[in-house]
Amino acid sequence: MSADTRNSLRRETRLCHYGQPAHPGPANPPIVRASTILHDTVESYRDTKRRRESDDSVLSYGRRGTTTAHALMQAIADLEGAEGAWLFPSGVAAISSALTALLRPGDHLLMVDTIFGATRTFCQDILSEYGVSFDYFPCGTADITSHLRSETKLVFVESPGSQTFEVMDLPALCASAHAAGVLVMADNTYGSGWLYRPIELGCDLSIIAGTKYLGGHADVMMGAVSARGDAAARLRKAVHVTGQTLAPDEAYATLRGIRTLSLRLERHEGNALRLAEWFAMRPEVLGVLHPALPGHPGHEIWMRDASGSNGLLSVVFAPGFDAEVLLDRLTLFGIGSSWGGFESLAMPIDPERNRASLLDYPKEAKIVRFHAGLEHIDDLINDLEAALATL
DSSP states (O other): OOHHHHHHSOHHHHHHHTTOOSSSSOSSOOOOOOSOOOOSSHHHHHHHHHHTTTOTTSOOOGGGOOHHHHHHHHHHHHHHTOSEEEEESSHHHHHHHHHHHHOOTTOEEEEETTOOHHHHHHHHHTGGGGTOEEEEEOTTOSOOGGGOOTTEEEEEEESSOTTTOOOOOHHHHHHHHHHTTOEEEEEOTTTTTTSOOTTTTTOSEEEEOTTTTTTOSSOOOOEEEEEOHHHHHHHHHHHHHHTOOOOHHHHHHHHHHHTTHHHHHHHHHHHHHHHHHHHHTOTTEEEEEOTTSTTSTTHHHHHHHOSOOOSEEEEEEOTTOOHHHHHHTOSSSBOOSOOOSSSOEEEEEOOOTTSGGGTTSOTTOOEEEEEOOSSOHHHHHHHHHHHHHTO
16 A cells, blocks of 8 residues: 555554555564574675665664564554654653653753653663753643753653643643753653644654553553654664664554554543543542543643543542452452553552642542443443442
């Protein structure tokens, strides 16, 4: 399929055809495992090494990916509306690699105060040891100018925010950062390139933990960084120099998961909204955190910039309610890290209580993050009702 033909198709159709080889051929690109790529002549070998310097789809060496990974890279770049995408063995590997590609000793990093916990840990424990300083800014910031230093090189955002889902005005924030010559990078795992496209909203880089919705079946570990402009060139160089790669089997499983991304997210969203409505009526519940709910911080911006929501919601329980006993007595909601797979999940969380979405709740209130899976919503609600009836 030519690029012009692909670009004329709706996004749902493109999901079904990413990476397909010329016909006759398999519907899905096969898994190609290889380290060494053989040549018949020295000239062929030299020509391949020359062409790969400007084209990541050239099959040259396993560390730079086989055709399986190349198909996934092209798919994610298209999903994100980027010039290119690069693959990593986990979401945290993608985050840490992007940060080290863009920052040098003496540089300053700004991060939103609702950023992913593992990102905070990397910056505190590793990045700071290399002479990079960092600060946090409030998630409601639209003009970043007052937070910038002369040595600030990057602003790292996550919208909706991790665990509490505050939404940022990315177009306004990016405009103020770019006016000062500062790059903006987004953790886009929530939107996963389908619901939300930070690069279209002005960001220079967008990160997805494909472990979640891209793979979609709780059996893949991978991350991706999409980028444009100078940021893409810097990231690409760092990826190749440091040997970052993704195994062909993981690339295949992720590409296969992408085929059903839009359908799965529709079901996740519908189930999550039904759960949000149900929780909001319960006497044990003080509030429900979800960007699609009116009154949630940044709700109007979310309605403007996003095409939908995913399966996540966090529930704030009244003080004295034993949320952990509730989780222990659930049958359909597993207790575990991550989210984005087919299964429903629940886990206690303890985000910073100065976040915008939590200011009106008592600090002793317990919070649980739920992920609404693909089960029938009536069964999920029945499970919750049965567990609550035992308390």
